[in-house]
Amino acid sequence: DIQMTQSPSSVSASVGDRVTITCRASQGISSWLAWYQQKPGKAPKLLIYDASSLQSAVPSRFSGSGSGTDFTLTISSLQPEDFATYYCQQASSFPLTFGGGTKVEIK
Amino acid sequence: EVQLVESGGGLVQPGGSLRLSCAASGFSFSSYSMNWVRQAPGKGLEWLSYISTSSSTMYYADSVKGRFTISRDNAKSSLYLQMNSLRDEDTAVYYCARDQRTSSSGDFDYWGLGTLVTVSS
Numbered sequence: 001d002i003q004m005t006q007s008p009s010s011v012s013a014s015v016g017d018r019v020t021i022t023c024r025a026s027q028g029i030s031s032w033l034a035w036y037q038q039k040p041g042k043a044p045k046l047l048i049y050d051a052s053s054l055q056s057a058v059p060s061r062f063s064g065s066g067s068g069t070d071f072t073l074t075i076s077s078l079q080p081e082d083f084a085t086y087y088c089q090q091a092s093s094f095p096l097t098f099g100g101g102t103k104v105e106i107k
Numbered sequence: 108e109v110q111l112v113e114s115g116g117g118l119v120q121p122g123g124s125l126r127l128s129c130a131a132s133g134f135s136f137s138s139y140s141m142n143w144v145r146q147a148p149g150k151g152l153e154w155l156s157y158i159s160t161s162s163s164t165m166y167y168a169d170s171v172k173g174r175f176t177i178s179r180d181n182a183k184s185s186l187y188l189q190m191n192s193l194r195d196e197d198t199a200v201y202y203c204a205r206d207q208r209t210s211s212s213g214d215f216d217y218w219g220l221g222t223l224v225t226v227s228s
Contacts, residue, residue, distance in 0.1 A: 044152065
């Protein structure tokens with residue numbers, strides 16, 4: 001199985017900050033990576049697919065990069081509605097696996 | 108509007124069974140592969156199972172293999188998860204989720220609101 005490791009597990013940031021979250025796969029997954037945002041009590045929301053493709057209606061301040069084993073989600077200018085938990089997920093092979101999550105908190 | 112609505116959750120004793128349903132609307136259900144994903148209280152996301160459009164292919168996480176069975180009824184636009192031999196660690200919110208692309212992408216663009224399953228004596 002492919003293990004997905006996210007870092008950091010939590011980050012404190014202020015509105016307007018640039019935030020970067022990393023995700024590492026235990027083996028190469030090409031660009032088969034997705035990023036999700038989840039707010040408390042809500043279902044996850046797809047932000048990025050194929051490592052760098054922005055899902056429809058997702059603000060352009062979100063971007064993804066990487067391929068192979070190392071990936072990054074960047075929020076260029078953090079907005080109040082962006083405080084949430086973010087998960088990466090490999091879509092390369094079954095069983096599909098998620099990273100442990102990164103909680104973005106208000107500083 | 109795409110909608111996925113789970114039902115069937117509740118309190119069940121260890122060793123018991125439960126059948127979850129997911130009613131889909133707003134899209135051509137038979138054209139998309141579907142999945143179940145769960146989230147234990149305060150924990151992260153765990154993918155559980157996948158089913159192809161025609162039910163010809165199914166995959167399971169090791170944690171539920173042999174205990175859970177995924178199925179679908181395209182005529183009813185419905186997805187199911189039969190859960191047997193339930194354990195305390197199966198306590199979670201269970202989500203159904205649609206593959207983003209009809210070519211089976213492995214990432215999920217629509218999710219239901221979830222249904223809570225509590226396994227406890």
